[in-house]
Amino acid sequence: MRAFFSWLPGPSNVSRPEQLRAAAGALCGLLVTALFAHYVLAPTGTSIFMIAPMGASAVLLFAVPASPLAQPWSVFGGNVVSGLVGVACVRWLGDSLPMPLLGGLAVGLAIATMFMMRCIHPPGGAVALTAVLGGPVVHAAGFEFVLLTVAVDTALLVTMAIIYNNLTGRRYPHVQQSTTVNVHGTKDEAPTLRLGFKTEDLDAVLRQYNQVLDISRDDLESLFMQTEQRAYQRRFGVITCADIMSCDIVSAEFGTELEPAWQLMRNHRVVALPVLNRARRVIGIVTQTDFLEHGGLDSYSGMRSQLQRFLRKSGVTHTEKAEVVGQIMSHHPTTARLDTPIVDLVPLMANSGFHHIPIVDAEDRFAGIITQSDLVAALYQTRLAEAAA
Incomplete structure (x- = not known):
């Protein structure tokens, strides 16, 4: 009995709201696709408005939208190319091969073609098999079945996936976004990767694994980095932002004039x-x-006089010149909470180029700020504590 249960998959880590989000998405996507497909295809005289493989595509599009197998080109290209392969097999080999062999050949050729065109999509195999086993109606339609029904159904379903996933907080299409980008535009790796695993390590392991992964490379890289951070927390304990932040902070308001704000920064260094x-x-x-940047100080020539002109009030009611802090500030800055572990700030400061992270309390009110110097000092003290232990 124990051996039997060992074949079962482990418990899902997906929350119940996410499960309901995916199920509702598939329902909405297929319903809208069916209605619009009927509206689009009815004038053409096509009698097939929806095919079963769209259900499998909906699972990928709404349940695992980050999967490489669920991206727009994978879905559209995989379904259409596989359908064309299936119809071609029926047209040219249908009279010479038994149906089981013809179906297997169509699916095999469809997989090979999807690999070649970089559009692997599992339901594509079902589309190829549908073209073979669909019966007289599908066989009579031939390539029109693919270019009309399959293409229209897939395009509508992908469109619904784009709309629904983004409205419900899921990035789709899932464009590859490497976490190793150096914000300074140089060839150096991101600082957080210079001592941990490197991109070449991940690429080498993926080549050695030599199988299709149902996860994008950037997501896999991000998961590795988050795992390293959690391991660090477990090893050295959790130091939160509240432990190291500066609390007595000078600040400005939207209407603070530029010259007082500049003097405030200068006086407090x-x-x-x-x-x-x-x-x-x-x-x-x-x-x-x-x-x-806003003062147009792009060269050292005359910088002092340019800065003075920029800081000085114009003295007129209406002007295009910036007069207050709110006109030149960066809006909606990245913040962290009091209980955020400081290791979560390392990628933000090291890789994303942030030098200051405002800290807010449970009511989103300003509580303090952490600078790169604060973070370096905290990590250094942690390292010293480790060495002493």
Whole structure:
């Protein structure tokens, strides 16, 4: 009995809301696809409006939208190419081969063609088999069955997947986004990868594995990095943002004039000011870089006079010149909470180029700020503690 249960898959880590989201998406997607397909195809005289493989495509599109097998080209290309292969097998080999052999040949050739065209999509095999086993109606339609029914159904279903997934918070299409990009535009790897596993390591393992993975490469890389962070937390304990943040912070408001804001930064020797509203919620952040960029200070020639002109009030009611902090700040900055582990800030500061992370409490009110110096000091102290132990 134990041996039997060992064949069963492990429990799912997907939450119940995500399961319901996927199920509702498939319902909506197939319903809208069927209705629109009937509306589009009825004038053409086509009698087949929906085919069974669309149900399998819907599972991938709405339940695993991040899968490489569920991306728009994989879905559309896989279904249409497989359908064309199936119809071609019926047209040219249907009279010379028994139906079971013809079906197997169609699916095999469809898989080979999908590999060649980089559009692997499992339901494509079902489309190829449908073209072979669909009976007289499908055989009579021939290539029109693929170019009309299969293509229209797939295009409508993919369109619904794009709309539904993005409305429900799922990035789709899942464009490859490497976590190793260096924001400075140089060839160096992202700082977090210089001591951990490298991109070449991942590529080498994937080549050695030599099988199709139902997960994108960037997601796999991200999971590895998150696993490393959790292992670090377990090993050294959890240090939160509340433990290391600076609390006595000078800040600005949207209407703070530029010159006082600049003097505030100079007097306190800081390079950034969080911008708060009257409820002390973070609405932006202004840095020295913002002053330089908006002031047109792109060269050292005459920088002092240019900066003075930029900071000085224009003295007129209506002007295109920026007058207050709110006009030059970066809106909706990335923030972290008091209980956020500091290791979660490492990718943001090391890879994404953030130098200051405002910290907010449970009510999203400003509580403090963490700079790169704060983070480096905390990690250094942790390393010293490890060495002493």
